[in-house]
Amino acid sequence: MARIEIDRVRKRYQAERIVDLPGGRERPALNGVSLRLAQGETVSVVGSSGCGKSTLLKVVAGLEYPDEGRVLYNDHDVTYVRPQERGVGMVFQDYALYPSMKGKGNLAYYFEVHDRTEEEAERRVRETADRMGVGFETLLGRVPTTLSGGEQQRVAIARCIVREPQLFLMDEPISNLDAKLRERTRVEIRKLLRKFTITTLYVTHDQQEAVFMGDRIAVMRDGDIEQVGTFDELYSTPANLFVATFIGSPPMAVIPATIERGEVVVPGGTWRLPPDLAGKLPAGPVRAGVRPEGWILDAPDGVPMPVRHRERIPTERATFLYGHLGEANVAVTAPIDHPDRSEVAITPDWERVYFFAAQSEEPLHVPGVLELF
Incomplete structure (x- = not known):
């Protein structure tokens, strides 16, 4: 597990992706954002579309490099370290499972790519299946197209856990599920996060989901974090009218x-x-x-x-x-x-x-x- 510090990060895209503000000013995707995650903590990042929350996730993952600022894991500067060297597990909205592989193959593929032994892959997949709980082993023998959205998401999370990541990054992982399945899946994800106590940055546009998933919530607007706190803190003592x-x-x-x-x-x-x-x-x-x-x-x-x-x-x-x-x-x-x-x-x-x-x-x-x- 890792402590994460995002220190005054700025990110500006090409001109055609910049939104102009009154007076000819330009709005960067991230405008000097700072945020700290304690070891084992889940922080939800919530805001409207285009506020910069997904860009923030990409910078923490190493999929984008900032123009200014730093990203630190356990006080170690990883700002320009490649994603595959950061020990990060990412869960996406579209699951990103390999369609031709069964669940077990999706979990074991990491070890094949990194030249690990079949024995290690088998052991880690089996341990992960045990940790994921009742009923998960049945998913390992099925290809993604035969799984429901919630089942696919469980496999995608297990694929991250099998790597024993320092950090989970989740980008609107249940937003394309129907309402009933979304509610059930977020309960399962929250259980898993509490069980494994992996430091997690969870991005969503859904306020209720942010409240349910996060130990704390970061509210973003136009490339800035307006306030960070528990739901009670944000609800009772908002920093400004926007948060209120x-x-x-x-x-x-x-x-x-x-x-x-x-x-x-x-x-x-x-x-x-x-x-x-x-x-x-x-x-x-x-x-x-x-x-x-x-x-x-x-x-x-x-x-x-x-x-x-x-x-x-x-x-x-x-x-x-x-x-x-x-x-x-x-x-x-x-x-x-x-x-x-x-x-x-x-x-x-x-x-x-x-x-x-x-x-x-x-x-x-x-x-x-x-x-x-």
């Missing part, structure tokens, strides 16, 4: 507002701030962020919100009410037996409200945090 709205489902409502004389003026009405909070916030335009559970329904000072859609959540005995305040999309958690009305009055629970600067997206107030950012 990216993490959580339904997402946080972000409402354009103005602070005036101890009040929050929003589309459709006004809320009075508690005195202690009013003294912390600057007058003028802000953005108020409220998660679904951060609302109080039918309070006397509530602002009216037309209800456009209801979604029941039987497992949580709750209902989401969806509507708008001005142009802001709002989701409100309500009791499952809340009356079905076309309009509700909503007021923030001030102990759960976030405030962000109107222009910079930086937090002005995070609930539960004593000092402002």
Whole structure:
């Protein structure tokens, strides 16, 4: 196993692959990214398409070399070391199994290429099959085309494990499976990662998958890592508005507002701030962020919100009410037996409200945090 350090890595592609930003600036694929993985830790990297997460994975694997910065395994600089010399196991979205080989052949091929003995190959394949758990041996005698997507993924993971890698790199490994199989396969992958405690960088665009798989989560945007932390840290103390709205489902409502004389003026009405909070916030335009559970329904000072859609959540005995305040999309958690009305009055629970600067997206107030950012 390895400790991994990604130190101020920059990567810029050819001009035709660069996205222009306002003012004629160019956005590199990676813009001075730094990230550390402890030995045996799984870190999920999540972000929208084109944010740089797959490029980051390729740089760590050695499939791409950075223009600046370093990659270290156990404090050893491997920035320009060839992929095959890094002791890395990679699992791809398309499995990349050899179609003409049975499962056993896919596992043993590594030893054939590296001139290892048949005895060693047989022993390592057998040990890996035992470690993979019940039912895996039956997959070794079948070619990939006869296996389901989840079974192929198990073989692809076993092909990495048989090499005893220092590091696992997984690039959206279950994104092309159907929803039911994806859920089952991610449970199996998480079990294997915990069982083998191999340091893992797991790339995905799916927030729920990132939360389930990762001990910590790195949120990326436009070639930068915006924040790294556990789900609770990202959810409760987001570094900026982007992280606040990216993490959580339904997402946080972000409402354009103005602070005036101890009040929050929003589309459709006004809320009075508690005195202690009013003294912390600057007058003028802000953005108020409220998660679904951060609302109080039918309070006397509530602002009216037309209800456009209801979604029941039987497992949580709750209902989401969806509507708008001005142009802001709002989701409100309500009791499952809340009356079905076309309009509700909503007021923030001030102990759960976030405030962000109107222009910079930086937090002005995070609930539960004593000092402002």
